[in-house]
Amino acid sequence: MPTVSSEELAAAAGVNSAKLRKDFSYLGSYGTRGVGYDVEYLVYQISRELGLTQDWPVVIVGIGNLGAALANYGGFASRGFRVAALIDADPAMAGKPVAGMPVQHTDDLESIIEENGVSIGVIATPAGAAQQVCDRLVAAGVTSILNFAPTVLSVPDGVDVRKVDLSIELQILAFHEQRKAGEEAAGEPGTVLQAPKETGKGPDGDVPAVMPA
């Protein structure tokens, strides 16, 4: 029976072994003292807890470049996601195959959601259409939305929204890049003030909490 110790896993992941054990303990006691964790069993338990063992049908609304990229993205299937439908408002897109699947028109959004039991929707439309699409998705029964449009969506309680801003990551890189460049010329008064300390805990460690939208 192949096993791993918390020490090995911690070293591989670059975290503290005690933290790892404590995290695992919240899922139950799946380890064997003196031996470690049964790899296969552990993987299954974590997968189950994260929802990887379930099949999540999702719809992607807005089949532009980004929507098409998402539809073609291979990582979804292995994570338990199944693209149930691609939806676009452009009648010219309807029926066209994208990622081996015909694009459907927005008119059929509600019936598609219902028939496939979709609870997760992905919005990759232009900013102007996002809120309207969001409202229709929610009305049709979607309770989780992944929003790639550069808009803040308002949704009723009980609906989760996650906003992905492709430029925020670049922003963070640029912030660090600026820090690198400023290091050799540090100390000039009134130009770049140092943050109180460098935690070094993670890539986000020294990014200010407040960023403009």
Next chain:
Amino acid sequence: MPTVSSEELAAAAGVNSAKLRKDFSYLGSYGTRGVGYDVEYLVYQISRELGLTQDWPVVIVGIGNLGAALANYGGFASRGFRVAALIDADPAMAGKPVAGMPVQHTDDLESIIEENGVSIGVIATPAGAAQQVCDRLVAAGVTSILNFAPTVLSVPDGVDVRKVDLSIELQILAFHEQRKAGEEAAGEPGTVLQAPKETGKGPDGDVPAVMPA
């Protein structure tokens, strides 16, 4: 002179006003007691600190659906980013206009980086090509990389890499979705163990630290 108080800003952002004032104080003392912060001056100071006032030339390598989506993304310009070049390995792509800009061939990667003084690169290639592209970018002088390919890149010290996994966000939504569904049927032994407490601090608050790559 239009001003805002830390109280107003905190209410708008949904954070504590003391935290906000303390954060601002790390950038310097830009407020006026009894009045608040001069909006225009504050915006400028924060923009400068975040690097928004600088012009960051970036190259996008891999002009598939995702690369094209990024090239067309409007949010970059307003954040101080300028797409200096689009690069692809496919000779058939060379010269084709994407987002009003001709795609250039990978052969010219090094000269493009050098001529434009690019220090930030975006990788949107297939997984198989990512590391090789990364190596060439780094060798050419790029010190920050935004990686959309589903690979972990290895880079020398001093180079920053941020990995964007489009499915991880879906993963998080699915995790919460599962929790929602499990709530009415909670308490069954051995199925879904509760995390010790619900912090409610943010959308990532109750996501386990360890997730499979």
Next chain:
DNA sequence: CCATCTTTGTGCACGCGTTCACAAAGACAT
């Protein structure tokens, strides 16, 4: 010029998460 009122900037205390350290548990050898 003094009094009052508003809001900043920050010392300090609290609370939470991380880490340490160790007892308990189980494997394995004798």
Next chain:
DNA sequence: ATGTCTTTGTGAACGCGTGCACAAAGATGG
């Protein structure tokens, strides 16, 4: 069986960030 050795699971301590509370600063009015 008994002892030894490894590794888990977790109580307790530590450290850091968040929020409270207030003194200092400056505006504003009389």
